[in-house]
Structure formats: structure tokens, C-alpha cells
Amino acid sequence: MSEFTRRDGRKPDELRPIKMKVGVLDKADGSAYVEQGGTKVLVAVYGPREVHPRHLGLPESAIVRCRYHMAPFSTKERKSPTPTRREIELSKVIKEALASTIMLDLYPRTTIDIFVEVLQADGGTRCAGITAASLALAHAGIPMIDLVSACAVGKWNGRIIVDLTGEEDEECEADMPVALMPSLERVTLIQLNGRLTPDEFLEAFNLAVKACKYIGELQKATLRSYYEKIKEEVLYEQ
Amino acid sequence: MSEFTRRDGRKPDELRPIKMKVGVLDKADGSAYVEQGGTKVLVAVYGPREVHPRHLGLPESAIVRCRYHMAPFSTKERKSPTPTRREIELSKVIKEALASTIMLDLYPRTTIDIFVEVLQADGGTRCAGITAASLALAHAGIPMIDLVSACAVGKWNGRIIVDLTGEEDEECEADMPVALMPSLERVTLIQLNGRLTPDEFLEAFNLAVKACKYIGELQKATLRSYYEKIKEEVLYEQ
Amino acid sequence: MSEFTRRDGRKPDELRPIKMKVGVLDKADGSAYVEQGGTKVLVAVYGPREVHPRHLGLPESAIVRCRYHMAPFSTKERKSPTPTRREIELSKVIKEALASTIMLDLYPRTTIDIFVEVLQADGGTRCAGITAASLALAHAGIPMIDLVSACAVGKWNGRIIVDLTGEEDEECEADMPVALMPSLERVTLIQLNGRLTPDEFLEAFNLAVKACKYIGELQKATLRSYYEKIKEEVLYEQ
């Protein structure tokens, strides 16, 4: 892998710098902000709260709703604020990727609303959105079986690489976003755009597992330091 | 009438070949498929079933809703799937043409939903839709005072003709879709686009009556053979 | 002020001819028609009536809803009938300008709906709409603390003027619609488009107060003669 370099000088299995923060919004029940290279995503979680209209509620479990949305200024060309088919699809797959990790039967007849806002898009926005949304759910105190960590892998110039930039995404032969619960070894999202042989698929998936593990550690550290800071503040106030 | 010929060689009072089938869909409560020349229409009926939202229901009768829709590939130029004003109007007149024949007071607070999908349009789609919808209602076991049979008549090249093709429809001086209950001698739909003298109107209407009678016989034969086939299957299974 | 003349020959503080009528519609609970120069506005009021959907109702007061709408033929270029952002904003500010004058707590869980239709637009449509809507509310018998009278003022060619025409509105340096309850000396609407020094603002506001007082007198006279005519009719019938 040593000779091969990517446009931004990274090695095939090298992630971009990642920044994570929770509790960034005042009014939301949970919130998080994730930066992965040039990709910047802000997530708010509201709920569990009453469903409107009521008939959408389920008698034995909460429902999860999700809106993935790109700000008009997030893309190279200005994006119209009206949701595209891509945004509608991603809202659905992000919802599904997270819903199966939440203990929904604890909150019958309620909704958990997840708002993923892409502030700047430079590849991997749905993955950064899932990573951030999982943090925001944790911050909202919603019981989950585990954190979800997500990262895209892909094939670019014949090589399997991790964490594609927007430019790599446009040029690549295949792009495969993956979301995992790393410690439970469960996939909660996998999509493939492009073509891979079964062997390439395995190589790519293993690379995604490695990346998600790393991201999962960052998520845990972020939550840990957030709660320690709060503990300090509480102690200080006392 | 002998010298006059139409583009497709038919006589003025000659219908195109007609094919009818009921029970073509598995999930619908009633369904039918009608081909009249190049016009192909698929109809499903759901109901009587609960109305949503509930306040639309009537305390003393069922309501009827209808969607007449043309598939994007049904027309010469691709048609946008968004309903046009023509489709909205035809949905309403088809609904009215059928509603007065259904015993609505048997099913208070429910809805009967009729979906008319035009798969290929070659003239007379609303009439084929009504003919098919009446079959589908019968197939769904919804009590009606009689079957409705429909056919367009018109004036083309100065002559009153029956069952216009799409091409004739574009060129004609007048186009008059008619829906009847032939044995009860009741009109349930009549529209006129174009100009007719009162005498021409009478001639055209009489031609429509004749055509609808014929179509009514086909409808009855179709239902009869459908139920006979079912009876055979039941007997066979026994 | 004597030398300065406006395009239509008016003096800076001169209003255009005003025509007012109430009870112009049969089905509405209250209605009024106001002409101010070339501006023609028709208003209907429905209510207090039940709110749909019900959850919009308030337990301790009526709600007010308003639609300000321009007819497609009301403007120089045909206007699409779809509401523009301007119409949405004006609907809101007209609603607010009137809501605070209505005794809403008398009618909990109901709505009062105000429909302002601009038939011809020649400047000052929102003000004529408020003037007419206040008349229509009175005609509907809805208790208010006072009538609202409205008129625009502005700065045109360096001078503060009253009741701008459409042409003056386009050319002016500032345009300031004002709605008042003249006898109670309360402002219920003020907006400014354009720039004014604080001194110019005071001059303009005082001019608006003067104009609104005059309009208020017209409103009262209109209502008075309407009810006298009704009284006469009643006596006549007896």
C-alpha cells in the first residue's frame, strides 16, 4: 500500500481528521456535531415525544423519524432547499440504520425525531450523519443497545480506500457506506454504488470494520469527556 | 353508411375489438382489465373500507373516491406522472358516473376507492375506465342497481361515428363520451366536447346506446364465465 | 407644500378618493368593499366558527386567520394565483394588525377567518385591506375594541407624502404602511420599506395619523348609513 497515494496524500486506509462534539444545541433533547475532513454535520434529536398526527403512533413501540437535509450552501453549486430523491432515500436508510439499535418498546406511542443537517459536504455525509446521530441519541439519554459508527469505503483507481472525499466519490469505481455496531459486530447499514467483485467486497468491508472501530472509540471518548465536564461543573457549582 | 370508411377501415357504427377480464389482481378487493382497440385500462377497487381521515365519512352512506390516472408511458409523448387538470376532472366524472349506481346507504362511514390506471391510451380511455370499473365493482361484490357500460361517440369528417381512436379524437368535430345502464335506460355520464346540432346529438346518442348495450352484454358474459370458472375450481378441489 | 405636485396632481397630504361599502356579499358573515383611487379590495369574514383541524383551536380564545390574496388580473403583469412570499407575509401582518383589536376571549375554540381579495392593485393594498377587513368584522358583528383604519405614507422625491399610488410606490425612497385605532391612539401595524431619518419618520407618522383619522370617520359613516338603511327597510316592511 506504500506507493499508492491519494489526491490529498492519504494512505488507502487512512481516515481524515475527525472532530466530535455533543450538547452543541440548547433546545434539542440531544445534539452532536461531527466534522470529518471537509464534511460538517449537525444533528439534533427530539423525543421520545408525542406523535402528531396521533394515528402514526404505534401501540407497542416508539417510531423513529429522520430528516437528512443538505443546507443550500453545503455543496459546490447551491442546492435548492427542497428535498431531493437522494435526501429522501438517505433519510430512510439513516432512520433504519439507527432504529434497530434503539430500545423502541420502552416508549410506546411516541416518536423519536432525528434531524441531520449537512452544513458542508465533502464526501461521507450520510456516514458522518449516522455517527453524529448516534451521539445525539446518547446525549438525549435514549437507551440503545450500542453506539453506531459509520464510514464509507470504496474503490478508487483500482484500489480499496477508506473515507472518500467528495472528489474521490465522484471519480471512484465504487463507493460503499457502512454503519456498524463495532463491539457487537453487527452491520446496521450497507449500501453499494458501483461494482465490486466478491473479493473486493470483502476487502472493502474489512476496511470499513477497522475504520468504524476507530470512530467508535472516538465517539466513546467524546461522550466520556462531555459527561466528565458536566460532572466537574456540577461539583464546581456545589 | 356503406361508402364511408374510417382510417382503420371500420364502419361508422363499428366498435373496435374488445377484451375484458376480471380478477386480474391479487390484493385488490375487485379488479378488471379492459382492452378496446389500442386502449388498455386496469382498474382496482378497494372497499367498502374505513375512511381516513375519518371526518370525510358520511353517517348514512358510503363515499366513493376515484383516481383516473394515465401511466407516463401510455401516451405518445411521455406524460408526467403528476395529475393534470384533465385527470382531476375525469376522476370526478367517473366517480359520479358510478356512484349513483352503487347502493351506498348499505355501508355508512366507509369509502369505496376506485383506481383507474390507463396503461395505453388510444381514444375512449374514460369510457373503457368506466366499463372496467363497473366490472371491478361487481367483482368486489359491491351491490349495484346495474352494470354501467360506456362508449364514446363523435362526429368525424361530418359523420357520426362510434368508439373513436386517439387519432379520430384529435381530428374530430365533436367527441361525446356516454355511460349508460342499458337495461334500466339511464344515462350516468354524458359529456360533449365540440359542436353538434340537436339532430346530430340525437343520432350520436342513439349510436352510443347501441354500443353500450353491446358492451353491457360483453360485461355480463365476462362475469358469468369468471364465476363459472371459479365454480369449477371449487368443485374440482372438492 | 404648495409648489410640490405629485404625478396625479395631488398635494403631499392629499388622499385619493375613497369609496366604502359593507354587506356586499350574501354568504359571508361580514363583508366590505373599499376603493382607494385605483386600488380595489373585497373582504369577507367568516366566524366565529368551528376550527378544522380541531387541535388548532385554543381553549381560552378564538384564533384569527387571514388570507391576503391578489387576483391574477389585479396587477399590471398577470400574477400567478399561487401565493407569493409577499402575500404570505402580508396575510400575517394583516392578521396581527386586526387580532389585537378583537375580543378573542369571548369565543374560545373558534376561528375568525378573514379573506382579503385585491381586485385591482394601485398602491396601498394592504392598508385598504385592513380598512375593509375592520369594516367586514364590524358588519359580522364581531366585538372589537375599536375600528382599525390604515393608510400608507412615504417619501417620494424627497418629500413626505400620503397614500402612494402604485407608481409612486415603485419610485419612492420609503414606503410606510400604518394601521391605527385613531380614537384610542394605538398603532396596530407599522412597517417601513426604505430609509428615513428619525425626523422624517416622525413627520411621516404624523401624516399617517391624520389620514387614518379621516379614514376612520368614513368607516363610521359607512357603517352608520348601512344600519340606517337596514332600519328603514325593516320599518318599511312593517
Added chain:
Amino acid sequence: MSSRLVIPELTKRRIRELASQRRRIDKRGLAEFRTVFIERGIIPQADGSALVHIGNTKAIAGIKIDLGQPYPDMPNAGVLAVNVELMPLASPTFEPGPPDERAVEVARIVDRAIREGRMIDLEELVITPGREVYVIFVDTYLVDHDGNMIDACVLASVAALLDATMRKAIVSEGRARLIDERSPLPIRHYPLTATICRIGETLIVDPILEEEETAEARITIGFDEEDRICMIQHSIGMLRYSELYQAINISREAVSRLRKELCKVFPNAG
């Protein structure tokens, strides 16, 4: 969808009883229109306009004429665009928002009466074939709804078109612009409609709201000034064949009386 008006059962019964005696609740003749009022030019800023009353039912139509492109499949014809709105002003059952199925039906009826009745010679409205034509916008607003909105909207639209003038187009460098010289539209025919309801076995013309809600069937029939049928819309319910024939005859007479009212304002219209 808008809510429906509730007419007291008592009123309906009364209307039915009267109908069985060939009488009406407002004492009109069965084939009689209510008082018709037509005022032209009420929106001076529009290219044409009219306000009409049929009894308490009121409609306003405004015409705007612009330059535009022809439809690709009709390069040699001007464009006619009819829009009807059932204003929330007009009835407690009308709601703001995009036209519902009733408004769409009325718009399509007005459009067909004008278009299929050949009211305007659209071929006269071509400036450069396939490239530039006049576009006539007919915007018709029902502002007070006391029954028979179709005839009111057709009448208002026709009157506004008769009132309308269009600016002359000057073509220079292949592009047209409109100058202030004005001429009337190329009017060829004068379509009008009469709406008939069946209550029991009785047919009545120009139903008021209460009659409309009581009726079992409704049909609108249009005629031009030469008594040709130029539009039929059977909106609701069923009719015997004989009732249909009867409706044609009744509506023809009703339209010719309505035409007299139109001719008071537009003497050519008959």
C-alpha cells in the same frame, strides 16, 4: 377537500314536494333564470373584465393578454388559459389552497365552452407561427356562491372576453412587442350554458344552493348563438333518456333568454 354544506332536511323535503307540483321554493318558473346582472369593465387595469350576478351568485372574470409561445403541437394558434377559483370569500365550504376537483371541473367546462364553442379565432392570435402568439388568460373568480356556479362562471368569462381588447403587436428584429393601440378580440361565436337539476321527476333551470343540494342529478348544456350544442357536462346523478332529451330542449330556451341579458350589454352577442 372542503367540507360540505348542510341543508336542513326540512328545506330539502319542501323543495322536493314543491318540485313534485312543478313549483320552486323561490317561486320562479322551472325554466327561469334568477335576475341576471352584468357589468363590464370593472377592473380597468385588466385587458377585459366583468362582474355578473345570477341572483345572489356572483362571479368576476378578468382577462390578461400577453405574448408567449404557442403549444408545440399547435404552432398556428394562440393560447387560451382558463383558471377558475372558488374563492373562500364565496362560501363557508370553500377553503384557500390550490383549486379542488370542483374548481377544476368548472375551469374545464368554461374552457371547453369557449374553445369548443369556437368563441375566439385562435388562429388570428398568431404573431410568428410556432414562435410567438398572444396568450389569453381568463381568470374567473366565484365570489358569492348561492348555487349554479357553472353558468355564472361561464357568463362572467364570456362577458369579460367580449369586454376585452388586445394591444397591437409590432415585430422588429424577429421579436414582437406590444404597443398601446388596441383592438377587440377576434370573436366568432357566443357560447352560453344553462344548468339543469333533476329533483324527483322535475327538471329545473339555474338551481339555487338549496336546490342543488337536494337535486338527484345535474347537467350543464351549452349552446352557441346558432343553437348548436357546444358543451355538455353531466356532473351528478342519472337521467332517463327522455329526461336527457327534455334537458336539451329546456336548456336551449333558457340559454336564449340568458343571451338576451348578455345582448343588453354586448349587442353583438346574439
Added chain:
Amino acid sequence: MSSRLVIPELTKRRIRELASQRRRIDKRGLAEFRTVFIERGIIPQADGSALVHIGNTKAIAGIKIDLGQPYPDMPNAGVLAVNVELMPLASPTFEPGPPDERAVEVARIVDRAIREGRMIDLEELVITPGREVYVIFVDTYLVDHDGNMIDACVLASVAALLDATMRKAIVSEGRARLIDERSPLPIRHYPLTATICRIGETLIVDPILEEEETAEARITIGFDEEDRICMIQHSIGMLRYSELYQAINISREAVSRLRKELCKVFPNAG
């Protein structure tokens, strides 16, 4: 949003029990598709069309090919526009209106299978680079929904494209027009998909409606005729890593059996 179908708890339990014994309620093998039926050319007026059944699930696809502009960022490629509608005919849970999130998801899957599977050589569809290209509209309608709508819609779309012909374009004076001479589309690959559900620890192919509603996870995997993976969509639930690997293998075999059915109608498709 459309309402959800309610499957009796008893049926679900039965399906789960059977799955734990590696059996199915309709007695199929775990990796077996239902009976597949493919009819091409059912809409002669379209440029291509197909009706497919997978068991009781039915989809119709129609192709329309027009001239149009390329996307500004892809001046050297024709345009492919895929639209999927879950017709209200097909299920009591589908409602009229703009495509909901399920329909959008299926459309995006069909689009990706065709586009990323390189089914059509879009560069062959350019007439004048950056100016005029062929636009291929794929309109796919689910008309009867008994589970596994994704595979049915992909199969119908692919079959309709294989059935399609395009008219030749003649360029004169810089503008193209289409003449009546026809040729097939520039087809390069033949993507197909198989959808797998996990019920308990058992993976099954081509779920019927009741299985779909019982399943804990669902994934769709597409392959081209050279067994390259060309599309994955994990729609619902979670999978162990080992289950994911297993799903890849099962779906590959299922697709190659489905391909045999396609080849009966389109012999080149394998």
C-alpha cells in the same frame, strides 16, 4: 404516509417457527424465487415495455425515449430517468400522491442497478455533445404487491429496457429529429437483484408479504452477468458480519437462477 399492513401475530409466529426449522410457509426452498413470469412488449405504443410476475407480485415497466439536453456536468452522456410508483391498485396500504419514501427508495435502487451496473452505455446516447442527447425514461409501476417489490421492479425495468428500441436521430441545421428507423439500446450489462430477509437466524430469498413483515432484516444485492456485485441496499434491521457474507453468496445463486428466466425471453441476457 401510507398505513401499515397488519399481519396476524399467529402468521408471524408460524413463519418464525418454520424459519427456525429452515422451512417456509409456502413450502419454497430458502433460496428459491417464486414462479417468475416475464412478458415483453405489452405496451406497443411505448418504446419498450414488460410485465413481470414474481409469484403474485406484479410490475409493469414502460420505456419512453426522447431527445433532450444532457446534464451540465455530464455533457457526454445520455440521460437516464427512473421513476417508480407504488400504485394504489397494488395494495390497500398504498395511497395516491407523490412517491413516498418507499417508492423513492425503490426508484433509487432501480436507478443504481441500471446505472452503476453499467447496463446501458450512456455515452452512445449522445447526439451533439453538451447539446442534445437521448433521454431514457424508465417508468415502473408496481401493480400488485405481495412482497419483494424491489426485485420485481428491477426485473421489470431491466426487461423493458431489453425490449426497447430507439429511433434514429437525423441532425440537420444543428437540430436533431427522430425518424422511424429503430435500433436496440446500447446494452452492455445485465444487472439483476435478489432480496434476502433474515427471520431469526435464517436467511430467505424473495420474501412474500407476510415474510417481509415478519423479518428482522432485509438486504438487496445486485449482480451483473459476470457475477460482480453492482448494487447493495440494506433496507432494514441488522446483520451479523457472517450473515452479510452468507447473504452475498445466497443472492448470487438466486440471481443466476433468476437470470435463466430472463434469458428465456431475452437470450442475450446471461
Added chain:
Amino acid sequence: MSSRLVIPELTKRRIRELASQRRRIDKRGLAEFRTVFIERGIIPQADGSALVHIGNTKAIAGIKIDLGQPYPDMPNAGVLAVNVELMPLASPTFEPGPPDERAVEVARIVDRAIREGRMIDLEELVITPGREVYVIFVDTYLVDHDGNMIDACVLASVAALLDATMRKAIVSEGRARLIDERSPLPIRHYPLTATICRIGETLIVDPILEEEETAEARITIGFDEEDRICMIQHSIGMLRYSELYQAINISREAVSRLRKELCKVFPNAG
């Protein structure tokens, strides 16, 4: 329509009592803004951007500058397009979907403050008169709503415009294209607003959410750097004439203090 927030009656009463003593629940002075934070350039990919906090209320604005056509009636002016969204992130009462009347009102206020306050010399943004101009998109997002969204959105929009640069346009063969050389926008004035609520007889600046819900009247007044009034929006309730005069004076002072904060980031803005 979004649901309304319910503020406990107790809190409202407390706010009213304090107001009658000319005090506030968060101990601020009556004419005092909360802590203001301004960060420019937070979206490097945009042509300009800013994040602002006014207390807990947060807004992000991003600027995109493209080439486009001028409005037909303004051939000699660039185009300014302002869009404000009240993100569902920002409050439990905001819902996804097209901007509601509140969002539209704020967008129109931001637009008028910038346009009527002559912030940008739009005539400098013309490339080919009547044909090609710069189009400035201002997209402003309220992301956390703790009261006074108007001032936060105006401040964010103004800051993002001050942060923005535009690419140079090169015209060749009658068509412009943008190159990488950048220059600031032609800024002429620096409008800012202060929002005032009346609670009882007391006027307060920069209301928090609880104060806003308690207030009987609200008015927003904008000033440019020369203390000219450049925008007034009376949003709710009624004011005595004297209160209106007082509001003008209070807001002028509040704006000049807010301007000091803006000048810390953009030294020219005062």
C-alpha cells in the same frame, strides 16, 4: 402549521411582575442584548458564511454567488435572493417542510434590511446589462431558538455577506465565466436590527423565548451605520404612539451597541 410552545403561566406572571418593576428574568438591563458571538468563515466551501449566537439563539448564514439573469424589470441590477429556514433542529415547535409564515416573515425582513438598507450596491453586480448578472443567495438557518430569531437572522446574514467574496467574471464571446480571482462584495451600508417587546408598559430589547411568549407587542427596527431607520416590522400587538417613539430611540441605542460587536469581527461595519 407548527405547534406553539407552552410557557408555564407562572413564568409568564413572574416576567410580567418583573417588567412592571423594569427588571428582567435573566437580570439583563431593559435595552441590553444577551452575549453576542460572531464567527466568520465557518463554511469554507461557501462564498461567505457566519455563525452567530445571541445568547442561546444561534443562526448560520451561508452565501453562494452564481451567474444568472437579472429580473426583467431590473436589467441593471444584480439579484439578491434571501431564504430563511427555521430548522426543525432549533425548536420542538419547528417542523420540516416548506417555510411557514414565520419563516417567510423573517426572510422578508432580512431581505428588506439588506435591500432597502442599501447594504450591497446591486448595480455593481451587473456583467452584461439585461443579460447576465451576479446572483447572491443568502441562506440563513436558525439552528437553536431561544427567542429573538429576527435579530439573529439579520446579524448572521449581514455577517456572512461581509465575509463573502465573489469570483471575477471574464466575458468571452458574449458569455461570462467565473475565474478564481476573488474580491469582496460592493458593500455600501451596514444595516442591523433590534427587536423590542412590550410587556405591560415596559419595553425590553432582545427578548428571550419566555419573554416573547409573554409579550403583548413586538416590533423590530433596523438602522444603518448613519442611524437612519432602514426597516420597521411591527409583528404583534399594539403600541401607544408614545411607545412607538420610545421604541425608535431604544432600538437605535441597542443597534449601536450590537454594531460594536460586529465591528470586532468586521472593523469597517461601523
